[in-house]
Amino acid sequence: MEIKYSKIANSLKASEIREILKLSEMPQIISFAGGMPASETFPIKELAKISKKVIEEDGNIALQYTATEGYTPLRETIAKERMTKLGVKTSAEEILIISGSQQGLDLIGRLLIDENDTVICENPSYLGALNAFRLNNPNLIGIPMDKDGMIIEELEKVLATDTTVKLIYTIPDFQNPTGVTMSLERRKRLAELATKYKVIVAEDSPYGELNFNKRTLPSIKSFDRDGYVIFIGTFSKILCPGNRIAWMCAKKEILEKLTQMKQAVDLQSSTLSQRIIYFYINKYDIEAHIENINTLYLKRRDVMINAIESFFPKDVGITRPSGGLFIWVELKQEIDTAELLKKALTLNVAFVPGKAFFVDADKRNFLRLNYSSMNELKIEEGIKRISKLLTKYYN
Amino acid sequence: MEIKYSKIANSLKASEIREILKLSEMPQIISFAGGMPASETFPIKELAKISKKVIEEDGNIALQYTATEGYTPLRETIAKERMTKLGVKTSAEEILIISGSQQGLDLIGRLLIDENDTVICENPSYLGALNAFRLNNPNLIGIPMDKDGMIIEELEKVLATDTTVKLIYTIPDFQNPTGVTMSLERRKRLAELATKYKVIVAEDSPYGELNFNKRTLPSIKSFDRDGYVIFIGTFSKILCPGNRIAWMCAKKEILEKLTQMKQAVDLQSSTLSQRIIYFYINKYDIEAHIENINTLYLKRRDVMINAIESFFPKDVGITRPSGGLFIWVELKQEIDTAELLKKALTLNVAFVPGKAFFVDADKRNFLRLNYSSMNELKIEEGIKRISKLLTKYYN
Incomplete structure (x- = not known):
């Protein structure tokens, strides 16, 4: 067999790390590797009841095809509730329901990127976004970050000199x-730069509502006077990911093109999932539910940071996020975290080596820890195990 | 606002027909325009019960992320039951769960097509497939059909002369x-040609099991010795489309690339939908269910053909499918069915004008009628209304 693949398909390689991380799914492993929400937060009883009711009472519609744009009452609720919370005035006409945020990234990639066009992102950034964009063969440029996110002056240097920039990708809240x-x-400046350089900003905010301070910053989209910002939100982290329901919010002209593309790539998102989520929001208090999630994650974050401070060598650098799912760890220059992971797995603990998140530089001394999906005891135990590996590299 | 779209996004145009067909969704319209299964066949009680049970008993898994490949027990069941029925010996390793057949078409397009590569299809063919492939800017070549499907001699002429052919797309069963x-x-010959010319065949079979004769032909995939055939099957027509669950069956090497692409475009198909379908198949008799669907559709097809024979002018040409959802109608050369549709809507009846299904030729005198989604009374009444419009062109 000798298959004439497309250029893109030829460039796909099996990821060694992905293969290794499959091991982290074994039940005996304490895994800080995924980005999974805590399944104990899922409103199981409520969703079970709703799904039965939606199918029983409306099955002839809920199990049938529906419009590509999505279920109108759900689009209205998203516009009115979720987007308003982020400071965005919008309406159902500017909301497209998609099959998870990842689909939004794919649609944006296709909407904008021709081969060798420049895509700007934070460095490091979400690997899944980079992989979605890479299907269009872009030139990826990573902008360094500090404690306030992407360094806007560095961004503007690129915008001022590179005329092929098509997209700025950012995760402004509790970045992955x-x-x-x-x-x-910087949010305000970024929205201004988008207009000035006529470049689209993709604002990907899966974690924005996982805010431990209850002080949600306005989204970049809220400062978007001219329609250059496309916002992506999702129910995966505030309700459950298994339903695959997320949304994009964009100016109508852009949304129409995204809708035509979505029609070509999967016709529509699940009619049933859309209705289940709509009826959950309508019947139950999702704000209270999100508060419960945040109470749990805050506790887990604290347990992880306390354990790191107690057991890790003093020189290890960490971020202290006030929301979201991840802590980012910087080790000594000479430590290769891909090698460290292999050793960690022998101690039944896992994390993601940082290298794949970087666009360009060959940085091997970082790792990402997730604190949402393991309980407090396991978090402490897992950090102890990693610290055992680290101590021999330090002092 | 002035957006620098990709070449593909710039080429997208709002479809005039699509806008007109939106009118066909109004409740007073007798619509033969869609391709929807009859919602009265959906096993509503059973699916309501199962969905509640799946969430209640397994919610922490059923609402969580899962592997891109899909739910293993469902993949095993598909390999063992659905594929065996079509004469294909395979296993779960060769099955990828996708979010509807449409996603399979998109994934295949990206797997194979670079700009200006040739894609061969039947002429006419499924518009949604053409649109998925068009996102990769191919050179589309349509092969004429007769009563036995794509004319294989015409296909071989193209294969023998065009070295850029990457894909042959076919819907072998009750074609759309x-x-x-x-x-x-011809199925055997097509599988041979795929091997001879090392070209992938995408066998899209959404209607294969909607067979009024109970005599299912072996799939092209069943004659595929060398792995050049990718089969796409779906639960949309034999169970319900609102769950968005379909599958691809391909040799492992190909399936791995498709899986990597799926991971980049939407991570995974709905965990919940996959489990609901799996437990339905496991607990109930889907073969009996498919027989019931076929009994209903056969009755509706007969009502439609009888009405056409009674009321349409004698010179109108129609196909007489022994399964599936559609009848294809050829009118006098001078009739433009797009214009006819506008008149039909004033009589509250709708169909799809045939032009968009053709790859190249400007053929305006065809239309497609769906008989699955309207009841028998409406079918007869709708055909009468169309015949009123037709009589003045004939005499």
Whole structure:
């Protein structure tokens, strides 16, 4: 067999790390590797009841095809509730329901990127976004970050000199993988730069509502006067990911193109999932539910940071996110975290080596820790195990 | 606002017909325009019960992320039951769960097509497939059909002269839009040609099990010795489309690339939907369910053909499918069915004009009729209304 694949398909390689991380799914492993929400937060009883009711009472519609744009009452609720919370005035016409945030990234990639066009992102950034964009063969440029997110002056240098920039990708809230949040000032500047350089900003905010301070910053989209910002939100982290329901919010002209593309790539998102989520929001208090999630994650974050401070060598650098799912760890230059992971697995603990999150530089001394999906005892025990591996590299 | 879209996004145009067909969704319209299964066949009680049970008993898994490949027990069941019925010996390793057949078409397009590569399809063919492939800017070549499907001699002429052919797309069973089924002999020949010319065949079979004769032909995939055939099957027509669960069956090497692509475009298909379908199949008799669907559709097809024979002018040409959802109608050369549709909507009846299904030629005198989604009374009444419009062109 000798298959004539497309250029893109030829460039796909099996990821060694992905293969290793499959081991982290074994039940005996304490895994800080995934980005999974805590399944004990899922409103199981409520969703079970709703799903039965939706199918029983409306099955002829809920199990049938529906419009590509999505279920109108759900789009209205998202516009009115979720987007308003982020400071965005919008309406159902500017909301497209998608099959998870990842689909939004794919659609944006196709909407904007021709081969060798420049895509700007934070460095490091979400690997899944980079992989979605890479299907269009872009030139990826990573902008360094500090404690306030992407350094806007560095961004503007690129915008001022590179005329092929098509997209700025950012995760402003509790970024993946660093946990860093972009400051209010930079959000405003980024929206201004988008207009000035006529470049689209993709604002990906899966963690925005997982805010331990209850002080949600306005989204970049809220400062978008001219329609250059496309916002992506999701129910995966505030309700459950298994339903695959997320949304994009964009100016109508853009949304129409995204809708045509979505029609070509999967016709529509699940009619049933859309209705289940709509009826959950309508009947139960999702704000109270999100508060419960945040109470749990705050506790877990604290347990993880306390354990790191107690057991890790003093020189290890960490971020202290005030929301989201991840802590980012910087080790001594000479430590290769891919090698460290192999050793960690022999101690039944896992994390993600940082290298794959970087766009360009060959940085091997970082790792990402997730604190949402393991209980407090396991978090402490897992950090102890990693610290055992680290101590021999330090002092 | 002035957005620098990708070449593909710039080429997207709002479809005039699509806008007109939105009118066909109004409740007073007798619509033969869609391709929807009859919602009265959906096993509503059973699915309501199962969904509640799946969430209640397994919610922490059923609402969580899962592997891109899909739920293993469902993949095993598909390999063992659905694929065996089509004469294919395979295993779960060769099955990828996807979010509807449409996603399979998109994944295949990206797997194989670079700009200006040739894609061969039947002429006419499924518009949604053409649109998925068009996102990769191919050179589309349509092969004429007769009552036994794609004319294989015409196909081989193209294969023998065009070295850029990357894909042959076919709907061998009760084709959309014509209702025509590819003969056994041609299925074998097509599999041979795929090997001879090292070209992938995408065998799209959403209607294969909607067979009024109970005589299912072996799939093209069943004659595929060397792995050049990718089969796409779906639960949309034999259970319900609102769950968005379908599958691809391909040789492992190919399936791995498709899986990597799926991970980049939407991570995974709905965990919940996969489990609901799996438990339905496991607990209930899906073969009996499919028989009930076929009994209903056969009755509706007969009512439609009888009404056409009673009321349409004698010179109108129609196909007489022995399964699936569609009848294809050829009118006098001078009739433009897009214009006819506008008149039909004033009589509250709708169909799809045939032009968009053709790859190249400007053929305006065809239309597609769906008989699955309207009841018998409406089918007869709708055909009468269309015949009123037709009589003045004939005499």
